[in-house]
Amino acid sequence: MNKHKKSVYVAVALSAAYVTAACASPEAGKTALKAQASAHRSVDASGEAIGRTCAGCHALSKKNYKGFVPVIAGMEKDKIVEKMKAFKAGTAKDVTIMDRIAKGYSDAEIEAVAAYYAKMKH
Amino acid sequence: MAGISRRDFIRAAGGGVALGSLLFGVSNARAGGGHVVVIGGGFGGATAAKYIRLIDPTVEVTLIEPAKTYVTCPGSNWVIGGLRKIGQITMTYDGLKRHGVKVVHDMVTHVDPDKRSVKLKSGGTLTYDRLVVSPGIDFKWGKGYTEAVSQAIPHAWKAGPQTTLLRKQLEAMPDGGTFIIVPPNNPFRCPPGPAERISMVAHYFKKHKPKAKIIALDPKGKFSKQGLFIEGWKKLYGFGTENSMIDYHQTVEIEEIDPKTRTVVTGVDEFKADVLNFIPDQKAGAIARATGLAGDGDWCPIDGRTFESTLIKGIHVIGDSSIAKPLPKSGFAANSEAKVCAAAVVALLQDRPVPEPSWVNTCYSLVAPDYGISVAMVYEIDHATGKIAKVKGSGGLSPADAPQKVRKNEALYAQSWWMTITADTWG
Ligand SMILES: Cc1cc2nc3c(=O)[nH]c(=O)nc-3n(C[C@H](O)[C@H](O)[C@H](O)COP(=O)(O)OP(=O)(O)OC[C@H]3O[C@@H](n4cnc5c(N)ncnc54)[C@H](O)[C@@H]3O)c2cc1C
Numbered sequence: 001m002n003k004h005k006k007s008v009y010v011a012v013a014l015s016a017a018y019v020t021a022a023c024a025s026p027e028a029g030k031t032a033l034k035a036q037a038s039a040h041r042s043v044d045a046s047g048e049a050i051g052r053t054c055a056g057c058h059a060l061s062k063k064n065y066k067g068f069v070p071v072i073a074g075m076e077k078d079k080i081v082e083k084m085k086a087f088k089a090g091t092a093k094d095v096t097i098m099d100r101i102a103k104g105y106s107d108a109e110i111e112a113v114a115a116y117y118a119k120m121k122h
Numbered sequence: 123m124a125g126i127s128r129r130d131f132i133r134a135a136g137g138g139v140a141l142g143s144l145l146f147g148v149s150n151a152r153a154g155g156g157h158v159v160v161i162g163g164g165f166g167g168a169t170a171a172k173y174i175r176l177i178d179p180t181v182e183v184t185l186i187e188p189a190k191t192y193v194t195c196p197g198s199n200w201v202i203g204g205l206r207k208i209g210q211i212t213m214t215y216d217g218l219k220r221h222g223v224k225v226v227h228d229m230v231t232h233v234d235p236d237k238r239s240v241k242l243k244s245g246g247t248l249t250y251d252r253l254v255v256s257p258g259i260d261f262k263w264g265k266g267y268t269e270a271v272s273q274a275i276p277h278a279w280k281a282g283p284q285t286t287l288l289r290k291q292l293e294a295m296p297d298g299g300t301f302i303i304v305p306p307n308n309p310f311r312c313p314p315g316p317a318e319r320i321s322m323v324a325h326y327f328k329k330h331k332p333k334a335k336i337i338a339l340d341p342k343g344k345f346s347k348q349g350l351f352i353e354g355w356k357k358l359y360g361f362g363t364e365n366s367m368i369d370y371h372q373t374v375e376i377e378e379i380d381p382k383t384r385t386v387v388t389g390v391d392e393f394k395a396d397v398l399n400f401i402p403d404q405k406a407g408a409i410a411r412a413t414g415l416a417g418d419g420d421w422c423p424i425d426g427r428t429f430e431s432t433l434i435k436g437i438h439v440i441g442d443s444s445i446a447k448p449l450p451k452s453g454f455a456a457n458s459e460a461k462v463c464a465a466a467v468v469a470l471l472q473d474r475p476v477p478e479p480s481w482v483n484t485c486y487s488l489v490a491p492d493y494g495i496s497v498a499m500v501y502e503i504d505h506a507t508g509k510i511a512k513v514k515g516s517g518g519l520s521p522a523d524a525p526q527k528v529r530k531n532e533a534l535y536a537q538s539w540w541m542t543i544t545a546d547t548w549g
Pocket of ligand 1: 161162163164165166167186187188189192194195196197198199228229230231256257258259278279280281311312315407408409440441442443451452453454455456484485486
């Protein structure tokens with residue numbers, strides 16, 4: 001009765017190909033390449049400009065905060081830098097999403113955004 | 123002081139507004155101050171209003187938004203799946219008022235870019251030094267789906283009563299019934315939204331209506347986070363097996379719907395639903411198009427460094443209405459764009475150089491309450507082209523075939539993100 005049944009199987013087949021493409025070795029190779037070549041911005045942004053974007057997920061105050069994403073406001077600068085560099089290099093443990101995001105910044109930007117959060121009271 | 127009486131302004135702004143910029147004339151460059159009008163109190167507009175005040179408290183900011191409360195689309199699929207109540211995703215404008223934003227509950231009916239003024243439905247007129255426009259989306263009605271039809275067959279693509287209506291229909295549907303969802307063509311707000319909705323409905327059916335079916339009739343050939351969604355659907359909802367709860371059809375030619383029988387007519391077949399969710403194709407909010415900010419198109423071209431319209435000077439367009447590719451049409455992106463826009467607006471008012479922008483987007487989706495997936499990206503200005511670009515090597519999808527712990531963490535992060543972004547936007 002349902003002629004679209006065919007397209008479901010196409011969809012499944014397609015998706016299997018998709019999943020494979022996303023995790024098979026050619027792509028993994030690409031990821032490794034990317035890790036080396038990452039974060040070559042033409043111009044660095046300020047700690048402030050980057051810091052504002054972090055506030056989408058990282059609450060700026062521990063007061064009344066019931067979330068699961070760590071509060072980085074007021075954290076030591078060196079600690080933030082160390083963690084961000086580990087995320088960027090892919091050596092951090094217990095990674096959820098920050099490895100993907102840290103690759104977006106130059107080392108100078110990581111220093112700048114760490115300084116921005118270290119100065120913040122929480 | 124083009125075309126505004128002091129009385130009109132005070133009435134429009136609810137009284138008690140400092141009239142500095144208006145009484146002493148309008149100029150583009152100044153040491154401080156200036157008046158910015160923001161249209162729309164959603165993710166883009168509310169963030170812009172707040173951050174302009176945070177960056178320079180000498181700037182007067184008036185936000186125009188008809189509704190007294192704002193129901194967030196993020197989390198609205200969780201309401202549809204029974205994980206949240208609508209009240210838990212409803213925001214007020216009290217937080218913005220604490221930042222000194224003048225919140226006027228009204229509708230902008232006309233923008234005059236030459237006089238730099240906006241007209242309100244209630245009759246008042248406001249002048250601005252810079253205008254920020256973030257009116258979200260409008261729908262392209264057609265194929266038998268009209269605004270009137272949407273009162274019975276919800277799109278639920280603007281959160282609020284539409285969300286509640288869809289939830290009620292799913293609750294009233296008998297076990298063994300069929301839920302049909304028709305996702306829109308690109309570009310549309312929240313690319314992973316339809317698949318998250320399917321997941322949330324599947325979660326609800328699995329618990330309460332195990333014999334019910336979900337059919338997706340998608341005009342497109344692929345969808346956002348497709349591999350990750352399908353991996354989750356296989357694990358949780360039997361996808362791809364004889365007993366699959368979800369049938370996902372791609373590249374479907376949607377001819378029309380018959381609202382009376384809740385039937386979707388496609389190029390090949392007819393599908394009859396017990397509950398139908400039709401999500402129409404989309405375009406920039408009406409006020410943006412009526413002002414000419416979209417030119418002949420559906421969406422508004424902008425300069426990524428400032429979000430100033432490339433068509434009309436002095437007007438910035440952010441959020442879903444703008445063409446900010448490769449940034450997606452998401453609440454996260456609207457918030458990120460608003461911060462870049464706020465910094466640029468303050469710099470332009472002070473005749474200073476615009477700071478170097480930076481953006482992030484992360485779209486989380488729940489496949490089940492303890493199963494989250496995401497796609498993330500960092501963006502910059504490519505100075506060779508002057509356009510917004512992905513930072514090479516950054517971002518990407520959650521890993522495929524990850525352990526349940528990773529999925530669970532991302533589910534916690536998704537819910538955490540909702541708390542933080544709403545506090546950052548309206549708090
Ligand atoms: C089901 C669903 C799930 C989603 N989930 C997510 C998610 O998990 N994460 C995410 O990042 N994004 C998500 N989104 C997308 C997100 O909701 C939008 O991208 C975001 O709301 C865009 O913000 P905006 O400011 O452009 O528009 P909106 O938030 O829609 O705000 C526009 C506002 O402008 C007002 N307005 C319109 N015209 C006028 C006028 N003439 N005068 C005055 N005011 C006016 C409206 O009343 C409205 O309040 C989801 C969307 C949907 C539909």
